[in-house]
Amino acid sequence: MQKVSDRESLIMNDIVYPFWGKWSKETGRHHLLVYHCLDVAAVVQVLIEKDEQIRKRIVRLSGRPIQDILPLLLFFAVLHDMGKFSPAFQEKLPDLVSLLGRKMTGTTAQVHHTELGSWFWNAHIRSKLENEPFCLRSRQIISLNALAEAAYGHHGKPTSPGKNRRHFRGAEDAATSFVDQAIWLFLKDMPFLFDDEESFRRLSWLFSGLLVLADWIGSSEKWFRYEPTAVPLQDYWPTALAQADKAVEECGILHPEPCRQGTFHTLLPNLPPDAKPTSLQAYALMDVFPNPGPQLHIFEDLTGSGKTEAALLRAHRIMSTEEASGLFFALPTMATANAMYSRMAKTYRALFAERGRPSLVLAHGARAIHEEFLGSIELENASTGSAHLEEEESGPECSRWLSDNRKKALLAPCGAGTLDQALLGVLPARHQCLRLLGLSRTVLIADEIHAYDEYTGKILQSLLTFLGAMGASVILLTATLTKALRKQFVQSYLAGRGLEAPDLESESFPLATSISDEGYLEVPLESTRKINVAVQLTDNPDDMFEALHQAHAAGACSCWIRNTVNDAVAAYERLLAEGIPQEDVTLFHARFVMADRLDIEKRVLELFGKNSTPELRKRKIVIGTQVLEQSLNLDWDILLSDLAPMDLMIQRAGRCHRFVFPFARPIGYEKPLMIVLSPEPEPVSRTWYANLLGDSVWVYPRQAVLWRTAHLLKQEGRIELPEKARNLMENAYGGLEAPEILLEADQKAEGDDRAKQTMAYLNTLKLDQGYSIDASDMRWEEDVRVPTRLGEDTIRLRLCTVQNGKINLWVPGRMTATACARSEVPVSAHKVKEPLIADSSLKQELEKFKESMPDQGKYCVLMPLFPSENEEWTGKAVNMKGHEVLVKYNARTGLTII
Numbered sequence: 001m002q003k004v005s006d007r008e009s010l011i012m013n014d015i016v017y018p019f020w021g022k023w024s025k026e027t028g029r030h031h032l033l034v035y036h037c038l039d040v041a042a043v044v045q046v047l048i049e050k051d052e053q054i055r056k057r058i059v060r061l062s063g064r065p066i067q068d069i070l071p072l073l074l075f076f077a078v079l080h081d082m083g084k085f086s087p088a089f090q091e092k093l094p095d096l097v098s099l100l101g102r103k104m105t106g107t108t109a110q111v112h113h114t115e116l117g118s119w120f121w122n123a124h125i126r127s128k129l130e131n132e133p134f135c136l137r138s139r140q141i142i143s144l145n146a147l148a149e150a151a152y153g154h155h156g157k158p159t160s161p162g163k164n165r166r167h168f169r170g171a172e173d174a175a176t177s178f179v180d181q182a183i184w185l186f187l188k189d190m191p192f193l194f195d196d197e198e199s200f201r202r203l204s205w206l207f208s209g210l211l212v213l214a215d216w217i218g219s220s221e222k223w224f225r226y227e228p229t230a231v232p233l234q235d236y237w238p239t240a241l242a243q244a245d246k247a248v249e250e251c252g253i254l255h256p257e258p259c260r261q262g263t264f265h266t267l268l269p270n271l272p273p274d275a276k277p278t279s280l281q282a283y284a285l286m287d288v289f290p291n292p293g294p295q296l297h298i299f300e301d302l303t304g305s306g307k308t309e310a311a312l313l314r315a316h317r318i319m320s321t322e323e324a325s326g327l328f329f330a331l332p333t334m335a336t337a338n339a340m341y342s343r344m345a346k347t348y349r350a351l352f353a354e355r356g357r358p359s360l361v362l363a364h365g366a367r368a369i370h371e372e373f374l375g376s377i378e379l380e381n382a383s384t385g386s387a388h389l390e391e392e393e394s395g396p397e398c399s400r401w402l403s404d405n406r407k408k409a410l411l412a413p414c415g416a417g418t419l420d421q422a423l424l425g426v427l428p429a430r431h432q433c434l435r436l437l438g439l440s441r442t443v444l445i446a447d448e449i450h451a452y453d454e455y456t457g458k459i460l461q462s463l464l465t466f467l468g469a470m471g472a473s474v475i476l477l478t479a480t481l482t483k484a485l486r487k488q489f490v491q492s493y494l495a496g497r498g499l500e501a502p503d504l505e506s507e508s509f510p511l512a513t514s515i516s517d518e519g520y521l522e523v524p525l526e527s528t529r530k531i532n533v534a535v536q537l538t539d540n541p542d543d544m545f546e547a548l549h550q551a552h553a554a555g556a557c558s559c560w561i562r563n564t565v566n567d568a569v570a571a572y573e574r575l576l577a578e579g580i581p582q583e584d585v586t587l588f589h590a591r592f593v594m595a596d597r598l599d600i601e602k603r604v605l606e607l608f609g610k611n612s613t614p615e616l617r618k619r620k621i622v623i624g625t626q627v628l629e630q631s632l633n634l635d636w637d638i639l640l641s642d643l644a645p646m647d648l649m650i651q652r653a654g655r656c657h658r659f660v661f662p663f664a665r666p667i668g669y670e671k672p673l674m675i676v677l678s679p680e681p682e683p684v685s686r687t688w689y690a691n692l693l694g695d696s697v698w699v700y701p702r703q704a705v706l707w708r709t710a711h712l713l714k715q716e717g718r719i720e721l722p723e724k725a726r727n728l729m730e731n732a733y734g735g736l737e738a739p740e741i742l743l744e745a746d747q748k749a750e751g752d753d754r755a756k757q758t759m760a761y762l763n764t765l766k767l768d769q770g771y772s773i774d775a776s777d778m779r780w781e782e783d784v785r786v787p788t789r790l791g792e793d794t795i796r797l798r799l800c801t802v803q804n805g806k807i808n809l810w811v812p813g814r815m816t817a818t819a820c821a822r823s824e825v826p827v828s829a830h831k832v833k834e835p836l837i838a839d840s841s842l843k844q845e846l847e848k849f850k851e852s853m854p855d856q857g858k859y860c861v862l863m864p865l866f867p868s869e870n871e872e873w874t875g876k877a878v879n880m881k882g883h884e885v886l887v888k889y890n891a892r893t894g895l896t897i898i
Helices: 004-011 033-050 052-062 066-078 094-099 113-130 138-152 172-186 197-218 233-250 279-284 307-320 334-345 371-383 406-411 419-426 432-441 454-470 483-497 541-554 565-577 594-608 646-653 703-716 725-735 740-745 747-763 817-822 840-851
Strands: 020-023 030-032 295-300 327-331 360-363 414-418 443-446 474-478 511-516 519-524 531-538 558-561 585-588 621-624 638-642 673-677 718-721 794-803 806-809 824-828 861-867 873-878 884-890 894-897
Touching: 020 033, 020 094, 030 033, 033 052, 033 066, 033 172, 033 197, 033 233, 052 066, 052 197, 052 432, 052 454, 066 138, 066 172, 066 197, 113 138, 113 172, 138 197, 172 233, 197 233, 197 432, 197 454, 279 307, 295 307, 295 483, 307 327, 307 443, 307 474, 327 334, 327 419, 334 360, 334 414, 334 594, 360 406, 406 414, 406 419, 406 432, 414 419, 419 432, 419 443, 419 454, 432 454, 443 454, 454 474, 454 483, 454 747, 483 511, 531 646, 531 703, 541 558, 541 565, 541 621, 541 638, 541 673, 565 585, 565 621, 565 894, 585 594, 594 621, 594 817, 638 646, 646 673, 646 703, 646 718, 646 725, 703 718, 703 725, 703 740, 740 747, 794 840, 806 817, 806 840, 817 824, 824 894, 840 861, 861 884
Parallel strands: 295 474, 327 414, 327 443, 360 414, 443 474, 531 673, 558 621, 558 638, 585 621, 638 673, 794 861
Antiparallel strands: 020 030, 295 511, 511 519, 531 718, 794 806, 794 824, 861 873, 873 884, 884 894
């Protein structure tokens, strides 16, 4: 390494310049590689300077003051694209190589530049740090390996080093010279007082996300003017910092300050002026722990008891102590995420200072078709420099830069989405580190945490460990949680903090459990809502239909939650056949194209939501599936349900007389009642459940839990909460002895559950391995290929209509990505492989139609449908076994495959 005294010759050494780093296909302009590297390092420095949460996480993870660790981070940031010095990269643009005055070497290789950079680190850069003047010990170099892996994994996944020296033929001296200059710029005064490999490995998870973010920002010609001419690096660095400052300010990545003086009413402006905090909400407003720090809170209370508001209040309290700068609400389904987004859109600005303009992001796979979210992006675009901004401020707003990729969604200060988007942060999915970076700055609020199976639940526990390690805070919400699962969540979070889990003992309900580095609290709460729903069991399906007819005749509204889509469709069609007017019955399940599903969801919320009226509800019936039971604020005069596990029965019962309306309910329906289609607890056989409810056994395969649930419901004759909450849950999940024949029949289901837990362990990333290939036993994939939930593989059918020689998407109009997404419906992959089209000319027209789509139909199966009878559309397809199937679609009943 050249001596510091040779500064001028070192800095002005021109062999580092004739290498391109960025090139614009549209304009033909290029940006020198060394300047792009400095641009990205500048963005890293500005982000750390301006974002207190990132700064805190770095300090906590590294165990070092920021001034000690920053030079190292900038050094690795500036070297992130070292692999681009290789002729294997440079000679992708031969004309540009000639323009820069260099000769072609003929080097070709199918090696990504990140792998080449990793090789250069191991072959050259490490040795520079091992020699004078640094003389780092082997343990220190091993610690730095974690940061190097993060730097060279900036394209969204860790990389393995390339092994062939020829890849740098003719460029090795230039690359080495650039490393020398980077050392002089960033490390000349570095104390190197560290040797903590574990801390640096944990830090690498955050640093990798920071580098991905910085590389995305630093690659934008909007903010970083392409510089094709040589300027001394020390002279370009201030330019890079100035451009980075502007980019970071404008892209929307910085979170506005929270409201410092928030009160119950100012933070929840949607509540009536005379509303008073519930016991849980009052607790959420308290300074629970003497000193600020990372926290886990588990709030257990009834549905409709104000847990959402309590979580918002607690999240704001954490934000106001500068332990977070935003929040993300994670829900079980897209429907519940949409509802939460709409709910937050009215009030989220109250959490932030008046001068701030916080973005509100919707994060799930179908957000591109959510009109309110799309409108919020346009609002942000239109309001820049607008004179009438004040007129628009009541609506949600979202930075266009944050919204253009769902991988950026969790970087926003405020968001709602499916839990899956957060879980991808601990799975081997491309750019998972970006999701972790976002979650580390905010409070994760996960609702309905009881709603997940063993696979997804284990991934959630892994996420808690990662967030605990990063010093992030989490709030978990549930109405039905077993003691065992509560302990597992606490253990997972504290494992990330490096602390032993306490022995939780409280059996109270409602209950707030709060955990921090200082200790823990289990606080029994007063219930402000009671559920006392009478329960009747019947093993005769005719009784269910009779109950719906009686409610309809009495002017009452009713709902039957079925366990399978096929059973829901069959019940819907029988009601119509028995004379119930079509306009009085709504079918709601997951097998509708997205446009129809959103319309149904909107209609159901209007008819049975908090603002419903007697006229809207009168004689209305909903037949639905599990989409109705989670987080949607709905109310019926009488509720019917197929037998399901106890926690789901409690959730479903919470939709019966959920609200206190200013009008009277119909005569005979003044008191809540839930009728359950269930086999009698006696006699019992190995097929006890399937004998009555058929395919439901594939949805809920553990019959012992179902038998205990049926036994308890029949014994109690009602669901009475909060008084019986613990008793019902704990007995249903093991406290009550079940028949031996069912326990034996459940052995396969229990084995499947253990297999799910094992699969979750294999799939999730290992925190202490750091950001590296070794952190996963699986390949790193795009997020659409990494399962956050187990189940049969699904594909997206994109429906199109063929009529009078014209082909249109199911949602007609302009061909856009939104129209494509709104025309899709998920189906089991084994049911449809490809459409069956005998007409060769039509086949050609469909190929042309597919090519006109924004994605050319690459990620779906385009399914042509032809008009049939009764507003039905049909088409033929081939399934995975090669058999011909009939595909039918009706906007009222959804998709059917025969």
